Every structure is written in C-alpha cells, then in structure tokens.
Amino acid sequence: MAEIIGVIERLWRYPVKSTGGERLDSVGVERRGLAGDRLYAVRDAAGRFGSGKNTRRFRRMDGLLRLSARLGHRLDGPELFDPLGRPVADPTAFLRAYLQREDVELAREDGVSHFDQLPVSVVTTATLDWAREAAPLTVVDERRFRPNVVLRTPPGTPPFVEDTWFGREGRTEAPDGARLAFVRSSERCAMTSAAQPGLPHAPELLKAVVAAHDGRLDALAEVAAPGRLRVGDRLTLA
Structure with a gap:
C-alpha cells in the first residue's frame, strides 16, 4: 500500500535562475522539471x-x-x-x-542546464519548523531554500524526513499527476543566508544546517513521469 507522506502546500517556480520566483496553484511537470523553472x-x-x-x-x-x-x-x-x-x-x-x-x-536555456543539481526540490514543513527552532533570531522562510514544492507533513514528523525518500518514487493520486524519483538532498551554499526582499542576511541559518545535517536540506528529484502538481494534492511514496 502506498505511504502518504504529506500534502502539497505551496508550489514555486523560478523563471530566472537566482532571482525570486512565483507561487502557483498548479503546474505542469516536464522531463526537464517544472515547466518554465530556471528556463x-x-x-x-x-x-x-x-x-x-x-x-x-x-x-x-x-x-x-x-x-x-x-x-x-x-x-x-x-x-x-x-x-x-x-x-x-x-x-x-x-x-x-x-x-x-x-x-x-x-x-x-539552450543546451547547458541552468540547474545547479537536479531539477525538482521538495522540502517539508517539518524541516522548515526545525530550521526556525535552530536559528531563532533569523527570519526563516522557505524562499531561503528555493524549493519547488513545500509539503505539509503530519504532526510529529521528524526534521530531515526527506532523507528517507531517496531511492523511492513520489506521486500524487490524480490520474495526470507527475511522478518524482527522489535521489539525494541539496548541498546548501551562501545563497541560503543571502538577503532578499523581506529577508535580511542570516549567516546563522547556514551554520545551523551545516552543524546539524552536513549542510544538506531538502529532497532532490528527477522526473520519473511528466504530469501535473497541484496545491492540495496528497503525495505518496511507492
């Protein structure tokens, strides 16, 4: 039986690499990644x-x-x-x-990928809640980690639960839902701490992630099958 790991709470696309992105209610997912992401x-x-x-x-x-x-x-x-x-x-x-x-x-993009690593990043609310506790003087916001998907996880879910997904496939229950093959986590860099609108410079956040989890945070995935992702979709592991 498929294991429900959470509900899609927010979707993000970043049309221009390294700039702020846009929130979406629904998005098509291609083999390359979310349609238009870092294009x-x-x-x-x-x-x-x-x-x-x-x-x-x-x-x-x-x-x-x-x-x-x-x-x-x-x-x-x-x-x-x-x-x-x-x-x-x-x-x-x-x-x-x-x-x-x-x-x-x-x-x-015209032949050389704009992605730093793999095309889709998923982070859980459990891990974001940990970050807020680990860096209490920092304004912690998901935008610092630039995920494509923020997944609302059940109460009691441990931080960094994303690590347990590697080697497995995530999918929604919709007939046209995309399938994501989870591979590894992102290696965080100075952009995590960089200032952006509404978020001041916060070096203590990156230090906390390095100390607690070797600088890694989220789950990176390849696209196993194109389709759609929607806010409110339940994501299951197969």
Missing part, C-alpha cells in the same frame, strides 16, 4: 550563468536575489521586477545597469 538565466560573455557562487558553469553576481521574475502564461520570456517590485521594460538593459556589467544578458 532563463543571466548569462555573461563567457557563457557562465549568474548565481551566488563561482564554478565552471556559474558566476557570482550579487544582487540577483533582490530581483524577481514571473512567467505566468507568457510565451515570449519572463517578466522581470526590480528590487522595489516594479516591472522592468528591457530586462537585458536593466541587468547591465543594475549589475554594472556590460557583458550580461537575459538568456533562455
């Missing part, structure tokens, strides 16, 4: 994508988290918003002035 990124002349860190694929660009993006039903690209929540008429021109970099542009 765009701020790309420099070397082909690296704006992020909170420097790697072979990513280039640190401070300030992106103060922006936000919305895709909605747009087919010609996302709508970008400045730190005050005002829509930007020309995203590339704005980004060049805002970041003080002439070599950046808003670019659609």
Whole structure:
C-alpha cells in the first residue's frame, strides 16, 4: 500500500535562475522539471550563468536575489521586477545597469542546464519548523531554500524526513499527476543566508544546517513521469 507522506502546500517556480520566483496553484511537470523553472538565466560573455557562487558553469553576481521574475502564461520570456517590485521594460538593459556589467544578458536555456543539481526540490514543513527552532533570531522562510514544492507533513514528523525518500518514487493520486524519483538532498551554499526582499542576511541559518545535517536540506528529484502538481494534492511514496 502506498505511504502518504504529506500534502502539497505551496508550489514555486523560478523563471530566472537566482532571482525570486512565483507561487502557483498548479503546474505542469516536464522531463526537464517544472515547466518554465530556471528556463532563463543571466548569462555573461563567457557563457557562465549568474548565481551566488563561482564554478565552471556559474558566476557570482550579487544582487540577483533582490530581483524577481514571473512567467505566468507568457510565451515570449519572463517578466522581470526590480528590487522595489516594479516591472522592468528591457530586462537585458536593466541587468547591465543594475549589475554594472556590460557583458550580461537575459538568456533562455539552450543546451547547458541552468540547474545547479537536479531539477525538482521538495522540502517539508517539518524541516522548515526545525530550521526556525535552530536559528531563532533569523527570519526563516522557505524562499531561503528555493524549493519547488513545500509539503505539509503530519504532526510529529521528524526534521530531515526527506532523507528517507531517496531511492523511492513520489506521486500524487490524480490520474495526470507527475511522478518524482527522489535521489539525494541539496548541498546548501551562501545563497541560503543571502538577503532578499523581506529577508535580511542570516549567516546563522547556514551554520545551523551545516552543524546539524552536513549542510544538506531538502529532497532532490528527477522526473520519473511528466504530469501535473497541484496545491492540495496528497503525495505518496511507492
């Protein structure tokens, strides 16, 4: 018999990598991930994508988290918003002035993945509640962890219960529900502590996650079968 692990409480999509996202009531899930998630990124002349860190694929660009993006039903690209929540008429021109970099542009994914790790991130309310207790002087909000799915778990569920899902498949009971194959957890970086609208800089939060759980938090999944996810859907493990 399938094990019910929780109810989808919130869904998040981040149309532009490393900027704030949009809450959804329902979303299609493709093999790539949630439809439109991280489909765009701020790309420099070397082909690296704006992020909170420097790697072979990513280039640190401070300030992106103060922006936000919305895709909605747009087919010609996302709508970008400045730190005050005002829509930007020309995203590339704005980004060049805002970041003080002439070599950046808003670019659609075209062969090199915009994802840091795996395409779908799920975090439970049990783990978020733990984070609030572990960092009581910090404003703890799910946006710090940038999940796609926030799952409401039953009372008494232990924190980091996500670890027990690895190697199993999550699915909803809807006939058209997506299926997620859970693989591992995210390795958290400085973006967890970075300031964003309504959330001040909070280095103590990342320190708490590192001390308690080796810097890992959430469940990352591949898409086992495309479909839909909806707020209010029950998620079961098979």
